[in-house]
Amino acid sequence: MTAHPQAMSASMRGVSPGRGLADVVTYFESWLNFRQRYLQIPGIQAAVLDSGELLLDVAFGSASLDDSDSGGPAGVALTPAHLFRVASHSKTFTATAVLQLVAGGTLALDDPASRWLPSLTSAASPIAGVTVRELLAHQGGVIRDGRNGDYWQLVGEFLDEAALLVESADPGADVFEPNVEFKYSNIGYSLLGLIIEAASGQTYADYVQCNIIDRLHLPNTGPEFAPDRAADYAAGHSSLAYSPHRVRIDHVDTRAMAAATGFYSTAGDLVNYFAAHAIGDDRLLDDRHKRMMQQPVSTVVGTKSQYGLGLEIENIGDRTLIGHGGGYPGHITRSLTDTATGLAVSVLTNCIDGPAEQCVRAFFTLLDLAESLSTPDVVAVDLSRFTGRYVHLWGVLDLVLLGGRLYAINPVNVDPATDAALLEVVDSATLKIIGGSGFGARGELMKFEFGDDGSVTRVRGASGMTLVPEAVFELPEQVRARKR
Numbered sequence: 001m002t003a004h005p006q007a008m009s010a011s012m013r014g015v016s017p018g019r020g021l022a023d024v025v026t027y028f029e030s031w032l033n034f035r036q037r038y039l040q041i042p043g044i045q046a047a048v049l050d051s052g053e054l055l056l057d058v059a060f061g062s063a064s065l066d067d068s069d070s071g072g073p074a075g076v077a078l079t080p081a082h083l084f085r086v087a088s089h090s091k092t093f094t095a096t097a098v099l100q101l102v103a104g105g106t107l108a109l110d111d112p113a114s115r116w117l118p119s120l121t122s123a124a125s126p127i128a129g130v131t132v133r134e135l136l137a138h139q140g141g142v143i144r145d146g147r148n149g150d151y152w153q154l155v156g157e158f159l160d161e162a163a164l165l166v167e168s169a170d171p172g173a174d175v176f177e178p179n180v181e182f183k184y185s186n187i188g189y190s191l192l193g194l195i196i197e198a199a200s201g202q203t204y205a206d207y208v209q210c211n212i213i214d215r216l217h218l219p220n221t222g223p224e225f226a227p228d229r230a231a232d233y234a235a236g237h238s239s240l241a242y243s244p245h246r247v248r249i250d251h252v253d254t255r256a257m258a259a260a261t262g263f264y265s266t267a268g269d270l271v272n273y274f275a276a277h278a279i280g281d282d283r284l285l286d287d288r289h290k291r292m293m294q295q296p297v298s299t300v301v302g303t304k305s306q307y308g309l310g311l312e313i314e315n316i317g318d319r320t321l322i323g324h325g326g327g328y329p330g331h332i333t334r335s336l337t338d339t340a341t342g343l344a345v346s347v348l349t350n351c352i353d354g355p356a357e358q359c360v361r362a363f364f365t366l367l368d369l370a371e372s373l374s375t376p377d378v379v380a381v382d383l384s385r386f387t388g389r390y391v392h393l394w395g396v397l398d399l400v401l402l403g404g405r406l407y408a409i410n411p412v413n414v415d416p417a418t419d420a421a422l423l424e425v426v427d428s429a430t431l432k433i434i435g436g437s438g439f440g441a442r443g444e445l446m447k448f449e450f451g452d453d454g455s456v457t458r459v460r461g462a463s464g465m466t467l468v469p470e471a472v473f474e475l476p477e478q479v480r481a482r483k484r
Contacts, residue, residue, distance in 0.1 A: 019404065021050060024363065024367045027366065027402065032060060032347070034389075034396075035359065038411075038412065041061060042235075042350050043078035043234055044347065045058070045082065045349075046267050047080070049344045050341070051341075054268065057268045059079050059080050062077060063078045063082045063350070064076050064235035064248060065237060065246060078234060082234040083229065083232045083234065083265070084331050084333055085233075085263070086328070087263070087327050088324055088326040088327065089270065089324050089326045090223070090259060091259075091260060091261075091310050092310050092323075093273075094310060095192075095293055096277075096285065097196050097212065098132060098136060098192060098195070098196060099285055099292060100289075101200060102289065103285060108132070109133035112128065112129045112131055113128060113129070113191055116194070120165070120169065125168050125173065126169075126170075126174040127140060127174050127188075127191075130142060130188070132192070132195060133309070135192050136309040137297040138182050138307060139178060139179050139181075139297065140178050140185065140188050141175050141176030141183050142174065142175065142187050142188040142191075143172060143187055144184055144185050146159065146187055154250075154329055158253065158255045159257055160256050161256040164190050186261060188260075189260035189261075190260045193257075194256070194259075196259070204223065204258060212273075212284060215284065218265070218272060218273060220266040220268070221269045222264055224263075235250075235330065236250075236251065236331050236350055237249060238330070238351070239351065239352040239353040241353055252329075266348070267347065267348050270346040270348075274336075274337040274344045277290055277293070277294070277339055278342045290339070292308075293309045294313065294339060296308055296313050300312075308322070311324065316364040316365060317364065317365065317367075320338075321336040322336070327352075331352075332355075334346070336360050336361075345360050345363045347359040358414045365415050365416075365417040365418075366417050368417065369402055369420055373404075379425045381425055381428050383401050383425070385456075386423075386431060387400060387401050388456060388469055388470075390456075392473075407421060407435075421433050421434075421437075421442070422434050423435075429447060429450070431448070432446075440462060444463075446461045455469070
């Protein structure tokens with residue numbers, strides 16, 4: 001099985017190259033803005049890069065909340081330049097560094113950890129014989145976070161080198177025998193950071209700075225919290241799952257665990273970084289060693305996802321994507337890249353319950369929708385005249401142009417492509433609903449009224465209810481009276 005079969009191109013799907021992508025980028029920006037407000041996420045930062053061109057680099061909401069422990073108003077506006085702790089994205093940098101050292105002949109994937117960390121042997125560590133390859137693939141059976149992982153709740157500090165080696169020597173450090181199953185381990189990746197130091201003769205921070213960050217000219221990326229840039233960070237925030245109000249969470253140093261979870265970055269930097277893992281791009285690694293990273297080694301138990309050497313591998317539609325997520329106290333982040341085409345997407349959120357994963361997946365399902373039809377509408381009417389966000393008491397409906405066709409989309413859905421209803425032009429003021437669920441208004445008409453400037457003033461829409469543009473919507477008088 002090859003890691004990355006060539007994705008179906010837009011032209012193969014009957015959509016002119018770039019048109020579907022441009023439509024999706026336009027709607028994705030609007031949809032993220034909606035999600036940030038609707039889900040009460042403090043802030044969302046996102047970027048999309050294709051073939052070296054940054055198509056989207058945006059931010060919505062706040063970098064921090066004022067008086068967040070009492071549900072206060074938004075504080076500092078979030079920008080594309082604010083720094084996020086991207087947590088387990090760090091593992092991809094660590095794996096890239098290891099493969100660079102492998103490509104240079106400095107270390108070997110089948111070296112046991114004790115080859116570079118002899119203290120593991122002297123301490124009789126049960127994981128001394130686990131190989132570099134097994135650590136990279138989370139196949140070493142190594143305990144996830146040690147016996148006491150409360151540092152993830154900021155109760156105590158992240159492990160320093162001495163504490164990391166103590167945890168690695170604990171009799172319970174080998175949860176499974178190697179190569180039994182995928183066993184995610186921050187302890188294992190922290191050891192890889194020490195192995196990089198031993199093999200390269202540099203600190204982990206200096207090695208990744210010189211050989212990855214500087215090489216790609218990533219000005220807003222680093223391997224650990226940088227106190228001199230403290231004002232540049234987006235604050236973390238707690239979840240609404242256990243409290244009606246969010247509380248700010250301070251940034252901390254991850255110490256010897258930086259190789260597993262310490263990095264900071266921006267969405268704009270991350271899409272440039274992951275694009276460098278595309279086949280044919282030799283800035284970080286040759287294709288042979290990139291394929292080693294991207295080749296599936298494990299199926300993650302309980303999921304359909306696979307894992308290579310430091311990279312998650314996920315199939316969405318016809319695309320095989322690589323990337324990683326990250327969960328740091330107060331930040332949830334996600335990036336995915338199509339290494340066959342160079343398309344990269346990153347979404348960063350600054351709260352523990354942030355929907356970064358769902359947002360990145362939504363981009364690719366929308367792109368599949370945009371490229372799914374072989375024959376776009378050919379009509380005399382300018383389809384963009386119908387597009388916009390419309391509202392009635394029951395909710396919100398987006399009319400969106402994707403790949404030359406009009407769709408009605410419910411932006412509340414986690415996956416906005418789910419139950420998207422294809423629309424057909426009847427005349428210059430009428431659309432017919434020809435797609436969507438049978439529980440919806442399939443077969444019915446949507447009648448539009450326009451103002452003198454050509455903008456939509458109202459729509460007699462699905463189920464015969466009237467919708468109006470979002471900017472002018474008010475609750476019906478009967479509801480407003482009840483509210484008073």
